[in-house]
Amino acid sequence: MAENSVDPVSKSTPAPSLTLLGLGAMGTALARTWLAAGHPLTVWNRTAARAEPLAALGATVAATPAEAVAANRLVVVCLLDDASVEAALDGVDLAGRDVVDLVTGTPGLARARAAWVEQRGGRYLDGGIMAVPPMIGVPEAGPYVFYSGSQALFEEHRDTLSVPAGTRFVGADAGFAALYDVALLSAMYGMFAGVAHAFALIGGEAVAPSDLAPLLTSWLRAMAGSVTRTALQLESGDYTVGVVSNLAMQVAGTPTFLRTAEEQGVSAELLAPYFALMARRLAEGAGAEDLTGVVDLLRR
Incomplete structure (x- = not known):
């Protein structure tokens, strides 16, 4: 995995x-960010008015995607979705072009789009942006982008791609950037679910959310x-290594969480599915394991 921090292009x-x-x-x-770093930039947007502020900063505004x-050889795409990418590039000559697709999508869509671009004579690199817009161009905020697909394309344009955010090349399989992206975001939403449940529990009590x-x-x-620890257990296949609180102990405690939610007038719908998976794994005789076995249930 290659990693770069944001590094402005040398002024020499x-x-x-x-x-x-x-x-x-x-x-x-x-x-x-690219304009501020001195990169000559051609832009296109379906709603042309959005390009006007960038034109004032020196960007060249194209009338059509083809134009x-x-x-330029390097073409970065940051549209709404994969369908928008196809609509914009349909009929456009991609021969000799390096297409970097930063649209959030699935691994399957990325692989299909890579083949689509390559059939038209271009090289393809998929990207998964791990940042929100205010983080772009701010190294201390820690923005980075997962890239996968043509490593030759990545290496050739690495410095340019590193200007707005750090870069992490995760493999020649074009679907891997989306896979890493969605995996991390899925974990984030799981965390948000737990946080939402926690704050719901204290609602109506003399406990301030800020406390x-x-x-x-x-x-x-x-x-x-x-x-x-979970990663190491998955790689070894032994889910009992390093266990602190085993599955049997944790399943025994789940009724307390459900009763507390009921007492507080809070729906348990965010926790109940996970608890159900824990109980299923326990029923298979995995009481001495960590929670890692839930991963196997999800993959069935």
Whole structure:
């Protein structure tokens, strides 16, 4: 896995030019960062008015996607979805073009789009952005992008791609960037679900959310250490290594969480599915294991 921190292009050499399709919040943030770093930039957006502020900063505004693609070898796409990418590039000559697709999608869509671009004579790199627009171009905020697909394309344009955010190349399989992206975001939403349940529990009580927040933050940070243990257990196939609280003990405690939710008038719908999986794994005789066996249930 290759990793770069944000690194402005040296002022002693001309910054490479590139094209950007799509000027939503993320696309605009990318565009502003490349322009600030001195990269000649051609932009296109379906709603042309969005390009006007960038034109004032020196961007060249193309009237059509074909005109924008023809302007530069490196073409970065930051549109709404995969269907928008196909609509924008349909009929456009991609021969000799390096297409970097930053649209959030699935691994399957990325692989199909890679084949689609390659059939048209271009090279393809898929990207999964691990940042929100305000983080772009701000190294201390820690933004980065997963990239997968053509490693030759990645290596050739690494410096340019590293300007708005750090880069992490995760493999020649074009679907891997989306896979890493969605895996991390899925874990994030799981965390958000737990946080939502925690705050719901204290609603109506004489407990201020701002009093619970720092305790919740420190607790989640401490529990994050279990991620590495889970990974090692999955790789070894032994889910009993390093167990602190085994599955049997944890399942025995779940009724308390459900009763507390009932007492507080809170729905248990965020917790109940996970508890049900824990109980299923226990019923298979895995009481001495960690919670890692739930992963196997999800993959069945």
